[in-house]
Amino acid sequence: MGKGRAPCCDKSQVKRGPWSPAEDLKLIAFVQKFGHENWRALPKQAGLQRCGKSCRLRWINYLRPDLKRGNFTVEEEETIIKLHKTLGNKWSKIASYFPGRTDNEIKNVWNTHLKKKLVVKKSESSGDESKLESSITSPSSSESFLSNEVPMKDSEKQVSNNELVIINEDPKGSSSNSLSSSIESNTILNSSQIVDNNNLEQELASLGFYDDPNNLIEIPWESDYDLWNFIDNIGTYQSNVGEETVQDVVEAKNWSSHDEFENEFGVVGETKESNNKDDEVLPKNYEVEQEIDPHEAFDFNDIIMQDSELDFGNIQLWPSLPQNGIPKV
DNA sequence: AACATCCGCAACCGCCTAGTG
DNA sequence: GCACTAGGCGGTTGCGGATGT
Numbered sequence: 001m002g003k004g005r006a007p008c009c010d011k012s013q014v015k016r017g018p019w020s021p022a023e024d025l026k027l028i029a030f031v032q033k034f035g036h037e038n039w040r041a042l043p044k045q046a047g048l049q050r051c052g053k054s055c056r057l058r059w060i061n062y063l064r065p066d067l068k069r070g071n072f073t074v075e076e077e078e079t080i081i082k083l084h085k086t087l088g089n090k091w092s093k094i095a096s097y098f099p100g101r102t103d104n105e106i107k108n109v110w111n112t113h114l115k116k117k118l119v120v121k122k123s124e125s126s127g128d129e130s131k132l133e134s135s136i137t138s139p140s141s142s143e144s145f146l147s148n149e150v151p152m153k154d155s156e157k158q159v160s161n162n163e164l165v166i167i168n169e170d171p172k173g174s175s176s177n178s179l180s181s182s183i184e185s186n187t188i189l190n191s192s193q194i195v196d197n198n199n200l201e202q203e204l205a206s207l208g209f210y211d212d213p214n215n216l217i218e219i220p221w222e223s224d225y226d227l228w229n230f231i232d233n234i235g236t237y238q239s240n241v242g243e244e245t246v247q248d249v250v251e252a253k254n255w256s257s258h259d260e261f262e263n264e265f266g267v268v269g270e271t272k273e274s275n276n277k278d279d280e281v282l283p284k285n286y287e288v289e290q291e292i293d294p295h296e297a298f299d300f301n302d303i304i305m306q307d308s309e310l311d312f313g314n315i316q317l318w319p320s321l322p323q324n325g326i327p328k329v
Numbered sequence: 330a331a332c333a334t335c336c337g338c339a340a341c342c343g344c345c346t347a348g349t350g
Numbered sequence: 351g352c353a354c355t356a357g358g359c360g361g362t363t364g365c366g367g368a369t370g371t
Contacts, residue, residue: 016340016341017339017340017341017365018339018340018365019339019340038356039356039357040355040356040357051341052356052357053341053342053356053357053358054340054341056357056358057339057340057341058339058340060358061339061340062339089360089361090359090360091359091360092358092359092360103358103359103360104338104339104340104360105338107360107361108337108338108339109337111337111338111361112336112337112338113337331371332370332371333369333370333371334368334369334370334371335367335368335369335370336366336367336368336369337365337366337367337368338364338365338366338367339363339364339365339366340362340363340364340365341361341362341363341364342360342361342362342363343359343360343361343362344358344359344360344361345357345358345359345360346356346357346358346359347355347356347357347358348354348355348356348357349353349354349355349356350352350353350354350355
């Protein structure tokens with residue numbers, strides 16, 4: 001060890017806590033334009049006073065366009081329980097079975113809903129505990145597994161009494177890309193039964209989660225709450241993030257209209273080659289290309305989106321906001 | 330209405346792992 | 351094999367809203 005781990009960033013120089021809409025916009029716009037090859041360098045380039053880790057987390061958990069928002073369905077919850085039984089607290093692996101869901105989200109659902117649910121179930125069905133319940137609630141049989149006290153390789157886990165799970169390692173990077181990852185040909189061995197992954201797949205398929213291991217179901221993007229809703233309702237929404245309000249951001253930037261906002265960002269504008277008047281998702285000035293030095297601080301004025309690059313219409317912005325409208329203050 | 334408590338979730342922290350030189 | 355870095359992951363915390371008294 002010696003020196004110990006160098007901090008990922010200078011804590012005194014970075015902002016912490018909840019993200020403001022303005023920061024979200026910066027991050028979205030930057031990632032849409034430049035991608036996120038280097039999270040560590042991204043905050044500086046994007047003009048964000050945030051740690052790279054924080055940016056990554058924010059993007060992955062809340063700003064990615066392909067996120068599925070909303071409550072978990074009963075089927076999803078049941079699947080999480082099933083998967084947790086075999087995978088344990090491997091939230092990212094579990095999340096890979098749910099396109100559009102994040103490991104953090106699933107972890108939260110587990111900790112807040114499902115764990116309690118199963119404890120209740122257990123108490124209701126006293127005596128004849130299901131394996132599912134016992135694997136989660138019985139300290140004697142599964143404590144080490146659940147608490148991760150004993151470090152285990154993914155390739156070989158002692159799940160509970162006499163239950164061995166053999167899981168093929170994910171190919172590099174697949175777990176991080178939950179959308180593209182597919183179900184591996186895992187084999188689950190049990191003292192009383194041998195369950196190959198096909199059975200799990202069939203079970204999941206019966207619940208409507210996917211129909212082919214290599215062809216995960218496509219989750220339609222939702223945009224209950226889009227950018228224009230946000231901008232249109234700017235006057236009635238007060239961000240709860242510190243002293244900065246959305247009004248502050250808008251007033252500072254003089255965004256009093258869609259056009260001004262579009263001009264500022266250069267990202268959303270009049271529809272090109274579209275007969276649909278409402279289809280305002282194409283970049284206004286996408287034809288103009290400018291040289292941008294990635295080492296320079298990111299400037300919204302420099303963003304020139306390509307035809308297919310930016311699609312705010314499909315991004316559900318500020319997901320932490322109410323889905324059915326903006327709270328009046 | 331005011332206060333206390335509970336609950337859910339976004340975000341942070343620290344460790345682990347893979348990649349690179 | 352070692353040192354170092356960056357990304358990823360899981361555990362935990364703390365805030366804010368919901369609910370109860």
